Amino acid sequence: GAVVSQHPSRVICKSGTSVKIECRSLDFQATTMFWYRQFPKQSLMLMATSNEGSKATYEQGVEKDKFLINHASLTLSTLTVTSAHPEDSSFYICSARDIRDSGNTIYFGEGSWLTVV
Amino acid sequence: AQRVTQPEKLLSVFKGAPVELKCNYSYSGSPELFWYVQYSRQRLQLLLRHISRESIKGFTADLNKGETSFHLKKPFAQEEDSAMYYCALRAGNMLTFGGGTRLMVKP
Numbered sequence: 508g509a510v511v512s513q514h515p516s517r518v519i520c521k522s523g524t525s526v527k528i529e530c531r532s533l534d535f536q537a538t539t540m541f542w543y544r545q546f547p548k549q550s551l552m553l554m555a556t557s558n559e560g561s562k563a564t565y566e567q568g569v570e571k572d573k574f575l576i577n578h579a580s581l582t583l584s585t586l587t588v589t590s591a592h593p594e595d596s597s598f599y600i601c602s603a604r605d606i607r608d609s610g611n612t613i614y615f616g617e618g619s620w621l622t623v624v
Numbered sequence: 625a626q627r628v629t630q631p632e633k634l635l636s637v638f639k640g641a642p643v644e645l646k647c648n649y650s651y652s653g654s655p656e657l658f659w660y661v662q663y664s665r666q667r668l669q670l671l672l673r674h675i676s677r678e679s680i681k682g683f684t685a686d687l688n689k690g691e692t693s694f695h696l697k698k699p700f701a702q703e704e705d706s707a708m709y710y711c712a713l714r715a716g717n718m719l720t721f722g723g724g725t726r727l728m729v730k731p
Contacts (some may be wrong), residue, residue, distance in 0.1 A: 511667075541719065547641075548633075550710065550723045551668075600668065602719075613719060615668040 509535045511603050513616035520591055520623055527587045528619045530601030536581035537603035542574075545598040557584040564616075576596070581606075591623040626651040626715050626730075630722035637701050638730050645696040645725045647685075647711030656714040657694040659685055663707045671696075671709070681705070701729045 510533040520526045530540055538559045543551040545607075554565040555576050563576035573595075574585040588595050600618045625731060627650045632670040635641055659671040668719060673678045674694060685696045706729045711722040 552719045553720070554717060556718070602668075611671060615672075617667040 508619060509547075509603075509605050509612075510612045511601065511614045511616040513599075513601055513619050515619060517620045518622070520621070522592055523590055523616075525587055525589045526591055526621060527585055527598055528621070530584045530586070530603070530616055532582045532603045532614070535603075535605040535607065535614075537584075538606050540578060540584040540601055540603045541603070542576060542584075542586050543600040544571060545600060547598075547619070551600060554585055554586075563577070566568075586620065593623045596621055596623045626655075626689065626713050627717075628713050628720050628722035630709075630710050630711055630725045630726050632657055633723065634726045636728040636730065639703055640700050643696075643698045643701045643705070643727065643729075644692065645711075645727065646724050647694045647696065647722055648724070649692050649711075649713050651692075651713055653715060653717060655689075655694075657685075658712045658719075659683070659694075659696050660710040660712055662710070663695065684696050686716050687719055699709070701727075703729045705729050 512531045514529045540557040542554045545551045553566050554569045557576045557578040559578045565571045578584040598618050600612045601616045604613050628647045635688050657674045660668050660669045661671045683698045687694050708724050710724045
């Protein structure tokens with residue numbers, strides 16, 4: 508089946524620095540990718556929808572200047588957490604939809620653990 | 625706005641017992657519902673979708689529009705079924721997840 512890869516799987520950064528997380532669709536093209544955040548023992552919360560070649564659509568309450576999303580190609584979306592703070596520590600998950608799939612199957616990455624110290 | 629509710633955070637059953645993971649939704653349009661599963665240390669993956677009306681790994685789920693429910697069922701639980709299960713509703717481009725239910729199948 509289709510694979511979505513995230514990198515890095517774990518990252519530790521200092522407070523005030525920026526960190527980038529990549530989401531790649533490995534064997535399919537995705538015009539749309541989604542970024543989620545998951546706190547411990549909680550569900551996935553959609554942060555933004557990333558659209559190839561255009562601006563991302565952010566959910567209410569998500570700061571677009573803090574969580575920069577770039578979807579530069581049909582196989583890559585990046586999430587940059589700018590000026591990270593400890594409260595940004597979380598599990599970030601991306602997903603992507605195969606443009607060829609009329610059933611709209613969404614494939615998930617393995618997630619990225621961010622720890623801000 | 626759509627909402628998905630999974631009332632049980634944890635469900636513990638013995639091997640061979642029937643399992644039902646509850647999911648209720650609220651959505652004004654025609655819903656498209658899914659169950660996702662996340663095994664320990666693995667990524668989230670699609671288990672089944674209501675439009676397929678399929679049985680995957682012995683699990684089935686029926687959409688009940690009258691009760692706005694999409695409960696996940698399996699007649700005989702196996703230890704390897706232990707995982708986190710998320711019910712999700714798709715509205716347009718957006719996938720809304722329930723809070724998740726952790727299923728523990730004891731030997």
